[in-house]
Amino acid sequence: MRLVVVSAGLSTPSSTRLLADRLTEATCSRLADAAAGPTVDVIELRSLAQDIAARLVATFPSPALAEALDSVARADALIAVTPVFSASYSGLFKSFFDVLEPDTLTGTPVLLAAAGGTARHSMVLDHALRPLFTFLRAEPVPTGVFAASEDWGGTGDALTDTLPVRIARAGAELAGRLLRGGPGRASVQAEFIPFAEQLAGLERD
Helix, strand or coil, X not given: CEEEEEECCCCCCCHHHHHHHHHHHHHHHHHHHXXXXXXXXXXXXXXXXXXXXXXXHCCCCCHHHHHHHHHHHCCCEEEEEEEEECCEECHHHHHHHHCCCCCCXXXXXXXXXXXXXXXXXXXXXXXXXXXHHHHCCCEECCCCXXXXXXXXXXXXXXXXXXXXXXXXXXHHHHHHHHHHCCCHHHHHHHHHHHHHHHHHHHHHC
């Protein structure tokens, strides 16, 4: 069981990385309750920024970026966390997923999260992140987590709950997906490829 965490925070320390760590802890805690312990691999995109930019205009990724991309490709589940810039995910975050091979995330459960300065950006989860990962054929869990500056230590409200409650709920959903299993990415791809071949045959006819 392999859990990969992608954090696109730009500073040190980073609220984006802090949120990623809290979500990882919540997921692993629920898995531990079921006597399951995943291997966790954390990818800090900040350290790969130049490699990602170079890959956009070059044929092959650097060794460091290739290792990160391979880690994502072998993940059983993904936690993806971005800072919010101009009401959307960061350019670094988007560029990393742009250089993934097609179908890398097909059938992969993903926990989506974002950190921003104000709650006005909270719709980034449904208006930007969820459409992106749906396009990549990943399977986002129902609860996404947005953390504004006031959420750290805040009391929340009747509709959103506190940040720790939201983190715990999202972690439980991702852990549940891992424990339940399902058809998995390999099976989804195996079914998709013959269907694509059938379509190609129809086009030739």
